[in-house]
Amino acid sequence: MIYADNAATTALSEHALEKMMPYLKETYGNPSSTYLFGQKAKEAIETSREAIAKVFCAKPSEITFTSCGSEADNQAVITAARLGLRSGKKHIISTKIEHHAVLNTLKELEKEGFKITLLDVDESGIVNPENIRDSICDDTCLVSVMYANNEIGTIQPIEKIGAICHERNVLFHTDAVQAAGHLKIDVNNENIDLLSLSAHKFHGPKGIGALYAKNGIELSSVIFGGAQERGKRAGTENVAAIVGMAAALKESCDNLDAYTKKLIPLRDKLIGELKKISGSKLNGDENLRLPGNVNFSFKGVEGEELLLLLDKEGISASSGAACASGSLAPSHVLKAIGCPDDMIRGALRLTIDSDITEKDIEYIAETVRTVITKLRH
């Protein structure tokens, strides 16, 4: 089997698993307990927090653990909204290509009277920072723009957007779920106030995420209860997962140069091969894209059928985002970049990882070609 859906989730790293094991087996104490056995677990959390903070050039006190990337997104957006309300600001700017964790949170806030501006992106999926500048008004309390898109892999001009936000004294959140562990991120240089990440996208375990919030930003809780995470996120900490996330993130970032150097040529080879198929179109930007992301549309092909046949040939891939029922929903991202309806239906996302070989790439390209010919008969 060739696994080409690393944007959906990744394999757990051996190294991370090894680091996690003691906290699943021996050191199972509750980190909130007073005895030494519990303190050991607490210590592991704090060491992990430091390691994660360091990766983003942040301070440990700026990292809060959550149960997943979606929770981190929710908490970031809700925090900014609550802070905005205090000074009567009820306008939020985001984009049409955000993950639903952001979009649906904004929808909820809209019901509460917030005004939401969702900006267009250009045909490669990039937000124009000037549009953000133009949209900011005195009422704006948050700009939320994802670091890199989960479907088409487009990387946004985060630093510029952040600079504009800071010029105008508006909080800037970025959903970095697809970017963390895959791109170098420096929250200070890039003017980021809030940043969400999720461990299982960079070979960490599922069920754990984190929110970076610059010191001075008082987080609002979305889970109420005990005083864990300095009272900002109730619930007994998932110690092993936190340790696993830190280990996986550090591992990914330590190997980032080698990863990028290996993956980009392979990605571009695959893009080059798929471009040769008639009626194909690359979605997203040629250069400003995640190292492992390939997203194509094929004219006259239904994505669902394409995936079924690829699955049969041992290739796990995806087409747009899966909806709750597990069927395929037409992609809002492809719609936003102006992809025509029939091309949206014929979308294929292949997200590769550094364990992929040149031979795998050739096999994928050849199989996609054969399957598409069959489907078009």
Next chain:
Amino acid sequence: MKALIAMSGGVDSSVAALLMKNEGYECTGCTMKLYENDTVCNYKKATCCSLKDVEDARNVAYRLSMPYYVFNFTGDFKEKIIDKFIDCYEKGITPNPCIDCNRYMKFEKLYERAVLMDCDVIVTGHYAIVEEKDGEYFLKKSVDTSKDQSYVLYSLTQEQLKHTRFPLGSLTKAEVRKIADENGFINAAKPDSQDICFVPDGDYSASIEKLSGKKYLPGDFVLKDGTVIGKHKGIIHYTIGQRKGLGIAAEHPYYVVSIDAEKNTVTLGDNEDLFTTTFYVKHLNWISGKAPAGEFRCNAKIRYRHTEKPASAFLIGEDTLKVVFDEPQRAVTPGQSAVLYDNDYVLGGGEIVSEP
């Protein structure tokens, strides 16, 4: 042999899946997502295609160790089923979208998927029987006649019948529920689906208005001689034979006798006016692949809940059949399907039209 099981999340298709598995087929389960729930109803109510149904179907499929997929057919369903449904009502005729859904979604679109997945047969939980004799396929009523669904399957072709299995045809509903219960299926006690899946609560006119986004103009209630006797709310609110909800106070009850979309009128009359012996059918399909020659005797069923009645029928054009009942039947309704039987066997059928 490989089988693709169309699973709705209900008890019937779940048991159908189990029976195919027990027969030794290599089975894959699937659910067709036909519409978005929020496009059809104003309120959160579980109908087919809801998340709950998908979860039920998935649960059963996994319990039977079958791979399971959800297919998004919302685009085709809108184009081929919902749009036609609205169009019919706007033209004053009363469609049966379930028949179209079987024809276009289950036995065409889904069958294409089955072929793509190298499946030899497609399986549904319909109560009907496919028989084969010397290479010819026959469609027959189910053993449990109270549940028989051969009526909604008259559009099947020989090629489709060859690749279709109805494992429930020889079982009663009680037996099916018992099998589900014995196997611990979570949906064993789930109530049967009623009515049209995308019309919650059977409120047709509300659904049509929501789906089409239109408001329909009121018009006149008239008698056969043209006398205007009241105002109707828009023709989509009425169907032939209807008595309730007309809002006309009279000494004796009025019934809807016919609907004229062009004039936007609804003609009312007495119950006796609803009885006819002769009607015409178009868009024919014959199970054998060819129409019977000359005039032939059959039992004709003019809607799902009608008990078929003796009639004579003959072709008066390539795709037009004239059917004459022995005894007059009530409310023969354009848009509904007429299905002709030779005892328990389906000969074929088509759509009732108001004029040949």
